[in-house]
Amino acid sequence: AQSVTQLGSHVSVSEGALVLLRCNYSSSVPPYLFWYVQYPNQGLQLLLKYTSAATLVKGINGFEAEFKKSETSFHLTKPSAHMSDAAEYFCAVSDEGAQKLVFGQGTRLTINP
Amino acid sequence: DTAVSQTPKYLVTQMGNDKSIKCEQNLGHDTMYWYKQDSKKFLKIMFSYNNKELIINETVPNRFSPKSPDKAHLNLHINSLELGDSAVYFCASSLRGGLGNEQFFGPGTRLTVL
Numbered sequence: 001a002q003s004v005t006q007l008g009s010h011v012s013v014s015e016g017a018l019v020l021l022r023c024n025y026s027s028s029v030p031p032y033l034f035w036y037v038q039y040p041n042q043g044l045q046l047l048l049k050y051t052s053a054a055t056l057v058k059g060i061n062g063f064e065a066e067f068k069k070s071e072t073s074f075h076l077t078k079p080s081a082h083m084s085d086a087a088e089y090f091c092a093v094s095d096e097g098a099q100k101l102v103f104g105q106g107t108r109l110t111i112n113p
Numbered sequence: 114d115t116a117v118s119q120t121p122k123y124l125v126t127q128m129g130n131d132k133s134i135k136c137e138q139n140l141g142h143d144t145m146y147w148y149k150q151d152s153k154k155f156l157k158i159m160f161s162y163n164n165k166e167l168i169i170n171e172t173v174p175n176r177f178s179p180k181s182p183d184k185a186h187l188n189l190h191i192n193s194l195e196l197g198d199s200a201v202y203f204c205a206s207s208l209r210g211g212l213g214n215e216q217f218f219g220p221g222t223r224l225t226v227l
Contacts, residue, residue: 032214043203044218088154094214099168101216103156
């Protein structure tokens with residue numbers, strides 16, 4: 001069975017600082033990995049995805065993530081945080097044969113002025 | 114154009130009532146899903162339909178009955194609502210066999226059971 005663990009339910013950074021949100025996965029087959037963002041009272045929007053091509057994946061809004069098989073990680077980063085980045089972030093795993101996404105518990109990102 | 118839409122956006126009802134949530138997608142996808150997000154923001158799949166055929170049913174109580182009249186619609190009917198059903202319900206869609214099973218989500222329906 002697949003699973004995702006997001007380390008830190010709440011991360012707080014200053015505006016302009018580096019954003020690092022951690023995600024570790026467990027999968028017995030090559031995974032597909034996703035980061036979704038949820039702004040308050042809204043649905044989920046895809047930030048980026050890893051589908052076995054390049055291990056460094058660039059997404060929208062300046063975010064990127066690196067797939068590290070040896071560490072079973074897919075951490076999300078952004079060099080410089082913006083106030084508009086404040087939201088809930090979800091890491092999710094799937095695979096080629098799966099019919100569903102398995103989500104981590106989410107990380108709430110707060111940006112301090 | 115809205116890709117995945119849900120109605121209603123908010124639903125407040127009494128315990129014991131029956132209610133429905135509707136979902137429509139105009140992306141040409143063949144697979145649709147219902148997810149439940151609890152008060153701690155945890156997201157868990159409930160159902161998945163492919164071409165109107167149920168393919169995932171994640172041990173959801175029988176009070177929940179999904180219905181897919183066609184590939185573009187997946188509705189969720191809930192009988193005898195309970196307090197614990199209060200949550201945000203998200204509909205999603207994808208193209209089966211699409212790269213990575215990328216799913217597109219609707220805006221959610223916040224259900225409050227009093």
